[in-house]
Amino acid sequence: MLHYAMKELLKRSKLYLLSVMVIGLVTLMVITLNSLGVAYKEASRSPFDDIRGTIIIQRNGNVPENVSGVLLSCSLAPIHQEVTSRISKINDVRDISTALSLWVFDAEHFKRVLGVNWSDNFGKKLTSKLIDGSIPKTDREVLAEKTYAQRNALEIGGKIDISGQQFTVVGFIETTGNELVASDIYINLRAAQEMAYQSKNLQEVEAFDKTDVNIVFIDAAYPNVVAVTQQIKQIATSDESNAGKTPLGQTIGNYNIYTPESFENQISAVFRISDKLIWIISLVISVGAALIVARNTLHNILERRKEFGIMKSVGFRSRDIMREVSIETFIQVLVGFAIGLILSAGAIVGLAHTTISIAIPWELSPYPHFLLANPNEANVVQTHLLPIKLEPLYVLSSFLIILVIGLITSFLGTWQINRLKPMEVMRYE
Amino acid sequence: MSKIVTVNQLSKTLGNIRAIDNVSFDIESGEFLAVQGPSGSGKTTLLGLLAGLEKADEGSILIADKELTSMTEDQLALFRRYNIGFVFQAFNLIPTLNTLENIALPLYPERMNRTDMLERARKAAHDVGLSERLDHYPSELSGGEQQRVAVARSLINEPKVIFADEPTGNLDSKTGEKIIELLHNLNKEKGQTFVLVTHDDKIAKESSRIIRLIDGRIEHDK
Numbered sequence: 001m002l003h004y005a006m007k008e009l010l011k012r013s014k015l016y017l018l019s020v021m022v023i024g025l026v027t028l029m030v031i032t033l034n035s036l037g038v039a040y041k042e043a044s045r046s047p048f049d050d051i052r053g054t055i056i057i058q059r060n061g062n063v064p065e066n067v068s069g070v071l072l073s074c075s076l077a078p079i080h081q082e083v084t085s086r087i088s089k090i091n092d093v094r095d096i097s098t099a100l101s102l103w104v105f106d107a108e109h110f111k112r113v114l115g116v117n118w119s120d121n122f123g124k125k126l127t128s129k130l131i132d133g134s135i136p137k138t139d140r141e142v143l144a145e146k147t148y149a150q151r152n153a154l155e156i157g158g159k160i161d162i163s164g165q166q167f168t169v170v171g172f173i174e175t176t177g178n179e180l181v182a183s184d185i186y187i188n189l190r191a192a193q194e195m196a197y198q199s200k201n202l203q204e205v206e207a208f209d210k211t212d213v214n215i216v217f218i219d220a221a222y223p224n225v226v227a228v229t230q231q232i233k234q235i236a237t238s239d240e241s242n243a244g245k246t247p248l249g250q251t252i253g254n255y256n257i258y259t260p261e262s263f264e265n266q267i268s269a270v271f272r273i274s275d276k277l278i279w280i281i282s283l284v285i286s287v288g289a290a291l292i293v294a295r296n297t298l299h300n301i302l303e304r305r306k307e308f309g310i311m312k313s314v315g316f317r318s319r320d321i322m323r324e325v326s327i328e329t330f331i332q333v334l335v336g337f338a339i340g341l342i343l344s345a346g347a348i349v350g351l352a353h354t355t356i357s358i359a360i361p362w363e364l365s366p367y368p369h370f371l372l373a374n375p376n377e378a379n380v381v382q383t384h385l386l387p388i389k390l391e392p393l394y395v396l397s398s399f400l401i402i403l404v405i406g407l408i409t410s411f412l413g414t415w416q417i418n419r420l421k422p423m424e425v426m427r428y429e
Numbered sequence: 430m431s432k433i434v435t436v437n438q439l440s441k442t443l444g445n446i447r448a449i450d451n452v453s454f455d456i457e458s459g460e461f462l463a464v465q466g467p468s469g470s471g472k473t474t475l476l477g478l479l480a481g482l483e484k485a486d487e488g489s490i491l492i493a494d495k496e497l498t499s500m501t502e503d504q505l506a507l508f509r510r511y512n513i514g515f516v517f518q519a520f521n522l523i524p525t526l527n528t529l530e531n532i533a534l535p536l537y538p539e540r541m542n543r544t545d546m547l548e549r550a551r552k553a554a555h556d557v558g559l560s561e562r563l564d565h566y567p568s569e570l571s572g573g574e575q576q577r578v579a580v581a582r583s584l585i586n587e588p589k590v591i592f593a594d595e596p597t598g599n600l601d602s603k604t605g606e607k608i609i610e611l612l613h614n615l616n617k618e619k620g621q622t623f624v625l626v627t628h629d630d631k632i633a634k635e636s637s638r639i640i641r642l643i644d645g646r647i648e649h650d651k
Contacts, residue, residue: 007526306521314509314582315507317502317503423482423483
């Protein structure tokens with residue numbers, strides 16, 4: 001029967017070409033579109049590689065009237081230790097890191113200063129970027145970002161003045177400049193908290209306690225990010241101190257919770273496509289393909305009804321003919337799937353060479369745009385190669401879809417062949 | 430000789446026409462029977478009923494002690510596979526299969542070894558004088574050769590009865606004569622029963638018995 005099926009498909013390949021091409025197209029579309037969707041999700045996580053976490057929490061604050069001395073960056077409000085402590089107790093939170101991002105408007109020039117706990121996950125990630133020297137051991141030691149250090153002729157062992165206090169540069173770290181929570185100077189968290197606490201300007205804008213921070217990084221496994229985020233929102237709601245609106249219309253005291261999903265809308269790319277659209281397209285092309293393949297198969301059965309009549313007359317039962325038609329359908333499915341798989345692999349290799357850009361929200365790349373000649377320079381954009389690969393799940397899904405199409409087709413074929421009366425076919429042919 | 434076919438009060442209506450009307454007769458094993466009659470007399474319908482390709486409205490058909498009218502479609506198909514051969518006027522070969530494969534067609538559902546299957550087909554091809562044309566496709570064969578393939582196909586399972594519906598109808602007279610000669614030889618050598626529908630009086634006269642149908646009824650049987 002296999003031999004007969006092979007001969008039929010090869011000798012009358014034109015009859016089956018449409019079905020094979022449609023099956024190939026379904027495979028191509030389902031695999032490529034869904035792999036693209038996964039790639040965008042993957043890409044939206046890229047900015048989080050900088051922080052070893054999956055959730056970032058900040059809080060909107062008041063805008064200072066007097067921009068001088070030490071201030072909380074981007075008008076962020078303090079997050080109290082009681083809140084971070086409650087968040088750390090949420091199930092599925094694997095780790096919690098905290099930082100304090102400050103803007104220091106000194107007489108000579110502006111500095112971004114980030115207070116870091118070197119023993120938490122975020123601190124460890126920064127440590128991995130150390131290119132010279134060592135991490136600060138005392139509250140009077142700092143790390144300088146390489147570019148900033150070059151621009152300001154800083155050397156290891158040299159001094160730097162931050163808000164009237166002298167600090168020793170003990171090392172340099174290298175960042176790409178467009179990372180989340182980028183800074184010029186990195187100091188111990190405790191020293192940054194003390195600096196903020198002592199700042200009159202800052203205290204006039206927000207009541208800052210010595211243990212407060214303004215950025216919290218949470219590491220939760222991806223499947224649990226949504227659940228953890230919901231619980232953080234509950235904690236945040238109970239902590240809200242609504243006190244009017246920021247100039248951008250955000251409620252003061254409200255928490256901003258960034259997850260990879262927040263970045264999905266920040267991605268710009270040539271082939272940007274939403275999950276919903278992918279599902280709709282996949283569904284439409286699958287249904288369309290099922291109709292085309294079924295119609296083509298029924299048409300072919302109609303074309304071959306005399307042949308099936310001959311087969312019945314020489315002793316083929318309906319089930320024998322159906323076995324034959326099913327083998328032919330299965331071969332078409334396999335060939336179409338193989339073609340689609342090869343095309344998908346080619347498309348994915350091509351797409352893997354395209355780049356995507358992710359705009360980082362201003363609050364997460366703290367630089368005061370009003371200090372720049374060109375304010376657009378404050379807009380940080382990350383560019384990544386699209387992390388697309390052939391997703392086994394969607395290879396399997398597409399195979400199951402076309403298998404279902406094949407089964408529907410075979411079922412319709414059975415119905416058609418069962419109704420076929422050999423003598424009628426012979427008589428009217 | 431024993432009875433191989435027993436037909437009793439057989440009737441079949443096609444549309445509003447009584448194609449076969451209360452027909453009864455027997456066929457002895459090894460007979461070469463010709464069925465004659467004008468167009469529309471019910472010859473082909475009778476052959477279709479006897480071969481189990483069509484369902485009777487009334488009456489019974491007994492072939493090799495098996496009652497056909499009570500069988501399901503699948504049971505009839507299996508019965509045809511092992512007990513009945515059919516040769517059509519229009520040859521009815523599968524265009525995508527070559528001579529050998531067309532002859533072997535009734536063996537395809539058997540799940541038998543392909544080598545054995547083709548060996549049996551080769552023997553049948555030899556019996557009908559087609560040993561030189563085994564790899565040819567129907568479109569590459571003459572009408573006479575195609576009919577020989579159809580005859581070989583009907584013989585492959587060594588059936589008890591072979592029905593032939595106007596086997597020379599699409600052939601020139603010379604080729605037709607050769608086909609009839611072939612059928613007679615097979616009848617003599619293998620002892621198989623042949624039931625032949627024909628318009629040709631010459632072919633009918635060479636048969637051991639003639640049944641003449643008119644309006645679905647047996648006009649004479651001798």
